[in-house]
Amino acid sequence: MAKLTIPAEEWMYRGHAACPGCGPALAMRLLLKGLGPRTVMSIPACCWTVIGTPYPTTALGIALLDNPIESTGASIAGLRAALDALRIEDVRVVGFAGDGGTADIGLQALSGMLERRTDAIFVMYDNEGYMNTGVQRSSATPQGAWTTTTPVEGPRRGKREAKKEIMSIVLAHHPAYAATVNPAFPEDFVRKAEKARDARGPRFLHALTPCPPGWKFSSEETIELGRLATETGLFPLYEVEDGVYRITRRLGTLKPVDEYVRLQGRFRHWEPEDVRELSEEVRRGWERLLRLERETAPAVFPKPPVAIAAA
């Protein structure tokens, strides 16, 4: 019998209303395994508001606050202030928002919370669109992807604009801890959630969470797609602690992005040229990440171990 590699305790309960094969549901399950029960969570309008709490039930074994879609950052700052006023120190405050509630509508409150050094964790579960309302494009939708508001017909070929780089925006605020997580890599996900739990100051996790109906793939492929997203270099796993980059899943040769693209109906209209462009972009992104890791690495010997006497 293999040992469990992630905690056995479940803080997300069965019976929730997520679609079969839901990436965000698995992300929540893994996140709470890392954070544990001494957690208070704020969720804005997003898939998880309807997944988690069909009245009068709750799928979460922790305290939960519902808030408007633009307000997650502000609401977790308020929760932290309230806990501080009550001198409750061992409870973590977490915001759990979709890409719309983070990178679009929620961006101001997120920036405010990061800039004020709020002692809280902000998690963006990125299903790359407004999926709960029926698949509309968001700023996190990748370039060339079909959505209902970026159709593929005649000269139109899906979303024209590039995906917004939320990690770069967050890192420009110099958070205490920021990391990318992927539910297809549960041990890495839980370890980073635990690290975020134990850090102080503003923390951010960017989770890529495949969405079967929105990305148009069969529900059993959720994990395979997640693995491919990372192994192609499209969504590398790394963490940034006090400005120091560390890649947590090293890649030898990058898998062809075509393997990731062709599993998804939202890219069905792509030509080989589109795949080539994406490959190039992914390669540049990966090289940039390697460079950042090299440049921010702390010196092995911060000071010369022995003063060298002048000859």
Next chain:
Amino acid sequence: MIEIRFHGRGGQGAVVASELLAQAAFLDGREPQCFPFFGVERRGAPVTAYARIDDRPVGVRTSIVNPDVVVVLDPGLLATTPVCDGLKDGGLLLVNSPRPVERLAAPDSVRRAAVDATAIAVAHGLGSRTMPIVNTTVLGALARASGAVSLEALGRAIDRFVPSHPEANRAAASDGFASVRCVDAGVPSSAPPTAWAPTAPLVLPDGPIATVPSRSIRTAAWRTLTPSIDLARCTRCNFCWKYCPDDAVELDARGYPVIALDSCKGCGICAQVCPPKTIAMVATEETAP
């Protein structure tokens, strides 16, 4: 005027069904109207859509509370949603179900009809195995059972407005038309009656609002395929447990997986991630009710 209410799950095509019905009625030379209930649009979530058909322009714009016809695209909804609410005496209940029509849970005062649209849709390759798209098959059955539209107009509407596989959809509608089974009002239902308590007015408590763990909710009816584990070949690696997004896999004392069949939605992830491939997704014989 005939008023029709559709109940389905996100992904089955209930909203498109109401649109196709209205388009077919228009091609029949009548005055149709259709619109969905605005709600969440998740795959699997209950969805409601409405259609009205008249010989004069339809002025009323409200949702339909006293339908002449109720169409249920997913038999699992009979157990969880009061689909027959407000259905007129002598009205028609049409359900996608392989069951004998006498055994559909419905008031005795309504006509009942059943069509095994899931089997027909799968046979015509419509949708995926986990989520067959049954709307055109059910519309064929509806054309026969209600006479609301002609099969010929329905076929033309499918040709014009169904972007993918119009031929398979037209064939499925014909099969639905041919195989629908009906029973008249007054024949007692052999299904146990379902009691529906009226919804109590909402009184918000001072403390937490939602306190009942969702474990009490059964989501088994979402499932069309069920995981079946060959325990003799299981290596107890616990991948199926680790990757389940529904917390529907438990490990017994010896580390063997046990599927919580009341909760499993049949997504198939466990079968996909299992390293020795000991899990097969098999057709669910008959889901609720």
